[in-house]
Amino acid sequence: MKITLEHLTKRFPNRNKKIKEDVIAASDLTFEIPDGKLIGLLGPSGCGKSTTLNLISGLETPTEGRIYFGDNDVTDVPPENRGVGLVFQNYALYPHLTVEDNIAFPLGNLRGKDKLTKEQMHERALEAAKLVQIDTLMERKPNELSGGQQQRVAIARALVKMPSVLLLDEPLSNLDARLRLQTREELSRIQHETGITTIFVTHDQEEAMSISDMIVVMKEGVIHQIGKPQEVYDHPGNLFVAKFLGTPPINVFEGEIRDGKVYIGDEAVLDAPNGSANATPGNTDGASADADSYRKIYVGIRPEGFIPDENGALTVKLNKIEVMGRDTSIVAEHPAFTGTTIRAIVPSEDVEGITGETVRFSLKPKKVHLFDHETEETI
Amino acid sequence: MKQKNYKGWLYLLPAIVFLGVFMVYPLIDVIIYSFEEGYSFVTQKSTGTGLYNFQYVLHDTYFVQALRNTFIIVIITVPVSTGLALLISLALSSVKPLRNAFQTIYFLPYVTNTLAVGLVFMVLFKKTEYTDGMVNLLIHLFGGKTVDFIDGPYWAKMFVMCLYTVWIVLPFKILILTSALASVKEDYYKAARVDGTRPSRIFFKITLPMISPMIFYLVITGFIGAFKAYSDEVALFGTDLNSAGMNTMVGYVYDMLYGNSGGYPSFASAAALILFAVVFTITCINLMVSRNKIHY
Numbered sequence: 001m002k003i004t005l006e007h008l009t010k011r012f013p014n015r016n017k018k019i020k021e022d023v024i025a026a027s028d029l030t031f032e033i034p035d036g037k038l039i040g041l042l043g044p045s046g047c048g049k050s051t052t053l054n055l056i057s058g059l060e061t062p063t064e065g066r067i068y069f070g071d072n073d074v075t076d077v078p079p080e081n082r083g084v085g086l087v088f089q090n091y092a093l094y095p096h097l098t099v100e101d102n103i104a105f106p107l108g109n110l111r112g113k114d115k116l117t118k119e120q121m122h123e124r125a126l127e128a129a130k131l132v133q134i135d136t137l138m139e140r141k142p143n144e145l146s147g148g149q150q151q152r153v154a155i156a157r158a159l160v161k162m163p164s165v166l167l168l169d170e171p172l173s174n175l176d177a178r179l180r181l182q183t184r185e186e187l188s189r190i191q192h193e194t195g196i197t198t199i200f201v202t203h204d205q206e207e208a209m210s211i212s213d214m215i216v217v218m219k220e221g222v223i224h225q226i227g228k229p230q231e232v233y234d235h236p237g238n239l240f241v242a243k244f245l246g247t248p249p250i251n252v253f254e255g256e257i258r259d260g261k262v263y264i265g266d267e268a269v270l271d272a273p274n275g276s277a278n279a280t281p282g283n284t285d286g287a288s289a290d291a292d293s294y295r296k297i298y299v300g301i302r303p304e305g306f307i308p309d310e311n312g313a314l315t316v317k318l319n320k321i322e323v324m325g326r327d328t329s330i331v332a333e334h335p336a337f338t339g340t341t342i343r344a345i346v347p348s349e350d351v352e353g354i355t356g357e358t359v360r361f362s363l364k365p366k367k368v369h370l371f372d373h374e375t376e377e378t379i
Numbered sequence: 380m381k382q383k384n385y386k387g388w389l390y391l392l393p394a395i396v397f398l399g400v401f402m403v404y405p406l407i408d409v410i411i412y413s414f415e416e417g418y419s420f421v422t423q424k425s426t427g428t429g430l431y432n433f434q435y436v437l438h439d440t441y442f443v444q445a446l447r448n449t450f451i452i453v454i455i456t457v458p459v460s461t462g463l464a465l466l467i468s469l470a471l472s473s474v475k476p477l478r479n480a481f482q483t484i485y486f487l488p489y490v491t492n493t494l495a496v497g498l499v500f501m502v503l504f505k506k507t508e509y510t511d512g513m514v515n516l517l518i519h520l521f522g523g524k525t526v527d528f529i530d531g532p533y534w535a536k537m538f539v540m541c542l543y544t545v546w547i548v549l550p551f552k553i554l555i556l557t558s559a560l561a562s563v564k565e566d567y568y569k570a571a572r573v574d575g576t577r578p579s580r581i582f583f584k585i586t587l588p589m590i591s592p593m594i595f596y597l598v599i600t601g602f603i604g605a606f607k608a609y610s611d612e613v614a615l616f617g618t619d620l621n622s623a624g625m626n627t628m629v630g631y632v633y634d635m636l637y638g639n640s641g642g643y644p645s646f647a648s649a650a651a652l653i654l655f656a657v658v659f660t661i662t663c664i665n666l667m668v669s670r671n672k673i674h675y
């Protein structure tokens with residue numbers, strides 16, 4: 001089922017009664033989720049991603065805007081009639097019911113012509129349980145299951161009523177690291193097998209990047225970028241998106257564009273792209289690479305964008321070299337750096353020549369992103 | 380480790396001494412009293428041992444009446460008060476405005492003195508030379524006849540007694556149940572909502588099982604409390620409960636010890652042991668029933 005959000009806005013009254021201004025949890029969200037895809041809603045805590053999920057499920061009603069499932073406007077449809085399956089962050093399994101009863105619970109709500117017999121319910125519950133591979137645990141109670149198994153029960157319960165949309169709120173955050181990797185694959189497999197349009201919320205960019213067909217990066221209720229994970233990583237729309245995606249995070253330097261070159265400190269590290277020196281992008285007619293043009297910028301360099309090079313353009317003060325097996329990370333400092341330490345990831349064999357107090361790098365242009373100093377938008 | 384065990388006992392000593400002197404010793408004493416025949420306060424001597432005290436108590440019409448009264452109060456007030464408390468708590472947790480005000484109002488009886496409440500009930504129910512009481516005025520309004528609730532027929536007195544008991548135990552139960560309801564995680568209700576669960580199914584399949592341990596706790600303590608009822612009866616009917624026909628088991632024990640007809644510690648002890656046996660049995664039955672019904 002294709003999902004379309006149109007100018008979706010949710011405002012909550014401020015908890016602090018003295019402040020009249022509402023809290024905007026979601027602001028003017030407009031995007032389309034194609035049928036049968038796995039979508040990651042990504043953002044730091046409190047960015048409105050859970051609110052967005054609740055709006056889609058119908059647990060919250062939007063202040064403004066419309067939601068469409070396919071061609072149907074479901075904005076005013078109550079959650080039970082939307083055909084959504086929702087998996088909660090803490091799973092919300094009923095502790096007094098067995099796994100089977102938990103999974104079959106939504107089926108017990110069916111009335112009239114949809115009403116199922118006990119056998120049919122058992123069949124359907126078993127089917128859902130098989131899909132998530134917990135069909136051997138049907139008699140257990142939730143507290144006798146591991147976190148990962150509970151998670152699967154929750155997914156089975158959401159799937160058993162054959163929803164057209166599956167929503168997952170931080171599905172992996174309660175699992176330990178190893179289980180998280182496994183479950184991640186599992187989620188992807190289940191989604192592919194069922195072909196249900198799935199939206200999951202996460203603050204873990206790695207999680208979102210690894211399994212989503214499309215990610216939506218949000219901050220403070222506003223969508224910052226939508227796209228395929230690799231696209232968003234390679235072409236971040238602004239400084240926030242660039243910083244949020246990738247581990248180790250992107251290295252951001254204070255910089256400037258002068259004489260058609262990108263400067264970090266006194267070193268010209270790259271040629272400035274055409275027209276980048278103009279404060280008003282789009283005005284490229286003849287003004288490109290203006291000789292006396294000047295612009296303050298941020299220079300973001302991905303950790304993998306550094307090449308150790310004796311004749312490289314960027315000189316940094318070496319702190320230490322951390323060997324991590326396949327790769328090596330070089331920890332360094334630079335006066336123009338905005339954070340505390342620079343982290344460059346380079347292949348281990350390239351490190352051998354590095355000694356002394358400073359390292360010189362040349363940069364991979366594709367791994368360098370320039371942002372306006374004021375607006376923080378990509379240049 | 381073994382050698383140092385005495386240290387642990389040393390720390391426990393004060394508690395053990397206190398419990399021993401003020402609980403264990405009197406308990407054993409009560410058992411001994413109950414088997415001593417013809418014990419006299421004055422001489423501190425008994426004529427022999429046997430089951431005569433129990434025989435006497437069980438054949439005493441006052442005791443049989445006290446037993447019957449106690450059972451009626453227990454059987455009526457425990458289910459009624461628990462059910463009513465559940466209804467009120469559900470209502471309280473579903474209203475937003477004025478919730479605090481209502482909670483305070485419902486909690487007031489809990490902090491009110493038993494005798495003060497008794498006085499209020501007198502105003503409501505007592506028939507005097509000057510007035511028939513508030514409730515009778517209401518009955519008149521609907522064309523009924525005056526009922527003497529305090530000195531009248533047995534059912535009228537029992538009605539007032541049960542009403543009083545329910546009213547006085549409600550606040551504590553409401554308090555416990557509202558907090559139990561509040562502790563049920565919102566996510567369960569959200570999950571149920573997304574699945575389109577009817578309110579009745581949510582209540583019976585989710586809410587009730589989730590708060591069942593608390594309900595069970597209230598039923599057990601309710602039973603025990605109602606079996607031990609005495610002061611409420613005094614507040615309503617005065618100290619001579621036997622002649623009012625409203626005595627309870629604890630009241631009987633008290634009367635046997637200190638009342639006008641008192642001075643018989645052996646009979647009192649026997650009655651107390653019978654009361655203990657009854658409460659113990661009922662609690663065991665409760666525990667057995669609940670094992671199948673209570674989750675966790």
